[in-house]
Amino acid sequence: MSVHSERLAEVVAATVEVAAESGSAGAFTGEVAQALAAVVGKVADRAVDAAELSGFVSGWQEAIEAVGEDASEGAQVVRMSSWGTMSGGGSSSGNSGGSSGGSSSGNDSSPPRVR
Numbered sequence: 001m002s003v004h005s006e007r008l009a010e011v012v013a014a015t016v017e018v019a020a021e022s023g024s025a026g027a028f029t030g031e032v033a034q035a036l037a038a039v040v041g042k043v044a045d046r047a048v049d050a051a052e053l054s055g056f057v058s059g060w061q062e063a064i065e066a067v068g069e070d071a072s073e074g075a076q077v078v079r080m081s082s083w084g085t086m087s088g089g090g091s092s093s094g095n096s097g098g099s100s101g102g103s104s105s106g107n108d109s110s111p112p113r114v115r
Helices: 003-024 030-067 069-074
Strands: none
């Protein structure tokens, strides 16, 4: 059982205890029931959020471990200049297409026209 499930189970058990005690004392009303249900709902929401975050983090860590430490050797960096600063020169990113990353018209120094 996960930590989140255990916490939720403890809160539900405590809520049932409070409901039973208030019922024995004759003080159990609809408002008490709504309040207790709201407490369980909030704890459940937090437990689900925490479990999702924990699952994402552990899944991400598992994926990184599966890729290995030498994953950066296969990574490529492609630099894209802004429209106003493109000089038409090639990049050193290993782009084998022969283009500088712009359009095929050869006029990469001006922004596209908006009509």
